[in-house]
Amino acid sequence: MQHKFRAISLSYKNAPVEIREIIALDNKAIQSLLIKLKEFFNVKDTLILSTCNRTEVYYAHELDLSVEIIKLIGSEKCVHDIVSYLEFFNIINDDKKAIQHLFKVSMGLEAQVVGDMQISNQVKRAYQAAADEEMAGPFLHRLMHTIFFTNKRVVQETAFRDGAASVSYAAVELIEELTSNTRNPRILLMGLGEIGEDVAKNMVYLPEAEVTLTNRTFEKAQNMGAELGYKVIPFEDVYEAIESADVIVSSISAKEPFITKELAKKLDIKSYKLFVDLSVPRSIETTIEDVPGVLLYNVDNIQSKATATLEKRLASVPQVENIIEQSIEEFYDWKKEMMVSPTINKLKNALEQIRKEELERYLKNASEKEYAIIDKITKSMMQKVIKVPVVQLRAACKKDQAEEMIDIISDLFDLEKVNIKH
Incomplete structure (x- = not known):
């Protein structure tokens, strides 16, 4: 008799960022949790996914272990009153619904930005972690490879993954496009609020770029720089960094423009200098474009590009859901044979x-x-x-x-x- 496949999900849909931060698991905590689930409950097929938007545990077992698993997460995170957070978790004990949920998460249908390109790599890493701890049996191996094949079909047969559908990713895509002829472009990212942080994470898609971070709270910049392998400078050194950078991305909070036309005039611009203003209200004066060699893009330019892509993706959702249903049906035929x-x-x-x-x-x-x-x-x-x-x-x-x-x-x-x- 095969065990039921189940899921425990805490995501942006039912938990604010303050809660998600408390529950989020790093690689070490995921490894520890996998080992405990194997030792305490003899769970074989287990996948633990933890991103900025969700922390989820998928497992196959005859019993509903959701409360026990949530308590183990609390133990890992030193959250002693974890039971009081139960309302933020979505418990899925129906086998087919748990499988459908994993497919939808893996394809990006459940992402904050529909079709998020990062999620498929995050799912692959979660699967690798499970395999490393020998927590993936024939069932999970087959399920994950079916998901990877489905993802290929979605990319090849639909427009669901085309273009950039988030402001932060659209900004990175724009930078890549405009610096294509610049070797090792020097990028300065000012401000690490929600959008700035997301831009920093998306900069990994520009492996040739030399990225420098700065933030008014220096500790936050240091932590992110250490996590992503970027250079970090104190905020008081920002003007010197603007001088030497090819691209300046501003995501700082300021009542008045932080970068003015007068400042731009003083810069020694040899070929070009690209400014990307993601702040609301804007932190870069629009008139800096009058200065020779200055290019300026603001959040509205980038948002319109992202919105058009998002509409295209949303139109592809029924097609993606149809591909998922076909894949689940094929997987269930195999599952029944296994039974x-x-x-x-x-x-x-x-x-x-x-x-x-x-x-x-x-x-x-x-x-x-x-x-x-x-x-x-x-x-x-x-x-x-x-x-x-x-x-x-x-x-x-x-x-x-x-x-x-x-x-x-x-x-x-x-x-x-x-x-x-x-």
């Missing part, structure tokens, strides 16, 4: 045991040639005998009657007794 495989193997073993016992009983004095002929005949007979119940079991899978047929065949051939005997 009857142990019974088929038990039946084969039971008949093979009878065949061998009878050969030993009646062919003690047979010649090698006689033994070979009778061995071949009895093997052929056994294969013909087993063919009908195997066909019936597989047909029962298609009709969702596998459990009933397994019980009938197990009783008919006394398979449980044979299994215990072995």
Whole structure:
């Protein structure tokens, strides 16, 4: 009997960022949690996904372990009153709904920015972590590879992943486009609020760029710089950094423009200098474009590009959902086959045991040639005998009657007794 696949989800849909930050798991905590789930509950197929938008645990078990798992998360995070956060978790104990949820999360349908390109890599890393701890059995291996294949179909057959649908990613895409002829472009990111932080994370898609971070709270810049491998400077050194940068991305909060036309005039611009203003209200004076060599893009330019892409993606959602349904159906056909495989193997073993016992009983004095002929005949007979119940079991899978047929065949051939005997 296969265990049910289940899911525990805490996401931006039902938990604010203050709660998500408390529950979020780093790689070390994920590894520790996987080990505890294996040791405490003998859970085999487990996937733990933790991003800025969600922390989710997928697992296969006969029992609902959601409260126990949430308590383990609390233990990892030193959150002693974790039970008081239960309302923020979505518990999915229905097998098919849990599988559907994982597919939708992996494709980006559940992302804050629909079609988020980062999620597929995050899911792959979660799967690798499970495999490293030997927490991925045949079920999870097959499920994940079905998801990866589905993701390829979505990319190839739909417009769901085309273009940039978030302001931060659209900004990075714009920078990539405008610096394509610049070797190792020097990028200065000012301000690490919500958008600035997201831009910093998306800068990983510009591996040739030399990224420098600065923030009024220096500690935040240091932490992010250490996490992403970027250079960090104190905010008081920002003017010197503007002078040397090719690209300046401003995401700071300021009542008056921080970068003015007068400042831009003082800069030694040899070819060009790109300014990207993601602040609301704007932190870069619009008139700086009058200065030769200055290019300015603001949040409205970038937002319109992102909005057009998002509309395109949303139009593709029914197509993506249809591909997912096809994949889940194929996966369930395999899952049903897996359900009857142990019974088929038990039946084969039971008949093979009878065949061998009878050969030993009646062919003690047979010649090698006689033994070979009778061995071949009895093997052929056994294969013909087993063919009908195997066909019936597989047909029962298609009709969702596998459990009933397994019980009938197990009783008919006394398979449980044979299994215990072995």
